[in-house]
Amino acid sequence: MIEVHELTKRYGAKTAVDSLTFTVKPGIVTGFLGPNGAGKSTTMRMILGLDRPTSGTATINGRPYAEHTAPLKQAGALLDAKAVHTGRSAYHHLLAMAATTGVPRSRVDEVIDLVGLHEVARKRAGAFSLGMGQRLGIASALLADPEVLILDEPVNGLDPEGILWIRHLMQNFAAQGRTVFVSSHLMSEMALTAEHLVVVGKGRLIADVSVAAFIEQAARDTVLVRSPRAVELHDLITGPGVTVLSVERGAFEVSGLSAAEVGDRASAAGIALHELTVQRPSLEEAFMELTKDAVEYQTVGAAA
Numbered sequence: 263m264i265e266v267h268e269l270t271k272r273y274g275a276k277t278a279v280d281s282l283t284f285t286v287k288p289g290i291v292t293g294f295l296g297p298n299g300a301g302k303s304t305t306m307r308m309i310l311g312l313d314r315p316t317s318g319t320a321t322i323n324g325r326p327y328a329e330h331t332a333p334l335k336q337a338g339a340l341l342d343a344k345a346v347h348t349g350r351s352a353y354h355h356l357l358a359m360a361a362t363t364g365v366p367r368s369r370v371d372e373v374i375d376l377v378g379l380h381e382v383a384r385k386r387a388g389a390f391s392l393g394m395g396q397r398l399g400i401a402s403a404l405l406a407d408p409e410v411l412i413l414d415e416p417v418n419g420l421d422p423e424g425i426l427w428i429r430h431l432m433q434n435f436a437a438q439g440r441t442v443f444v445s446s447h448l449m450s451e452m453a454l455t456a457e458h459l460v461v462v463g464k465g466r467l468i469a470d471v472s473v474a475a476f477i478e479q480a481a482r483d484t485v486l487v488r489s490p491r492a493v494e495l496h497d498l499i500t501g502p503g504v505t506v507l508s509v510e511r512g513a514f515e516v517s518g519l520s521a522a523e524v525g526d527r528a529s530a531a532g533i534a535l536h537e538l539t540v541q542r543p544s545l546e547e548a549f550m551e552l553t554k555d556a557v558e559y560q561t562v563g564a565a566a
């Protein structure tokens with residue numbers, strides 16, 4: 263379990279993390295979502311004791327990470343996959359880590375097999391592809407068999423097979439009753455991986471919600487209506503709870519009414535319909551809508 267309470271980090275005048283409070287529960291994968299610069303990495307670094315908070319607290323299994331007697335048994339993390347000694351082989355990188363943290367040698371072979379690096383374990387890590395580097399980073403995170411796994415953008419730059427592999431690894435880890443906290447700026451990826459979402463923008467909490475609830479909210483349909491008598495039909499259906507989102511010549515988009523309701527009303531008034539299409543926003547669109555005011559560097563015109 264990870265508990266973050268009123269966590270704040272300022273760099274001079276810049277507030278990178280602004281009074282964040284949330285809990286990451288065991289047994290499920292929790293996605294940490296937000297646009298670039300939202301403060302995800304800074305929050306993860308503070309949870310792991312790598313950055314000192316300006317104020318507030320972050321604990322892992324009830325204590326600040328650094329105060330645990332065997333911190334690596336509590337939480338393993340992948341923050342930057344390139345942070346390995348490039349001259350060492352994957353095997354020796356892990357062996358050195360194991361030796362300094364009291365992990366038995368046999369566990370090194372175990373995690374190498376677990377992440378599928380058996381064939382290349384004796385090769386220099388500096389020559390690894392991005393995907394192999396990510397696997398090695400995850401092997402390091404898993405080395406001490408931790409209760410909590412913290413991964414910062416683990417699928418960045420991976421091919422579809424690598425993405426699938428990490429997704430299953432996280433889900434299996436959570437299914438064992440452990441805690442998984444994974445950051446991403448891709449809603450579509452998190453919808454497939456996570457069960458719960460913590461969404462941040464400009465350092466602030468925007469949503470703390472189950473993926474199912476987010477999808478349900480996002481999936482609010484709109485109906486595109488095209489008719490030669492669009493103006494009349496438009497006037498006929500407007501009322502409480504009905505929002506007309508866009509109007510163009512001969513067509514409009516409406517929310518708050520089902521396609522059947524629009525069709526019935528048109529039929530009752532003897533108005534012909536030339537199109538009646540249910541439109542469902544993609545999850546990515548719903549996420550962008552949610553975070554649109556919290557995007558740090560917005561392209562001019564992007565808000566429209």
Ligand SMILES: Nc1ncnc2c1ncn2[C@@H]1O[C@H](COP(=O)(O)OP(=O)(O)OP(=O)(O)O)[C@@H](O)[C@H]1O
Nearest residue numbers: 273276278296297298299300301302303304305447
């Ligand atoms: N050491 C630092 N000094 C000054 N500003 C920093 C420092 N580290 C982060 N920031 C700023 O804090 C904000 C949050 O950065 P952070 O890297 O935590 O965001 P993020 O959500 O992880 O973004 P990304 O997906 O781009 O990595 C950014 O505006 C960043 O420029």
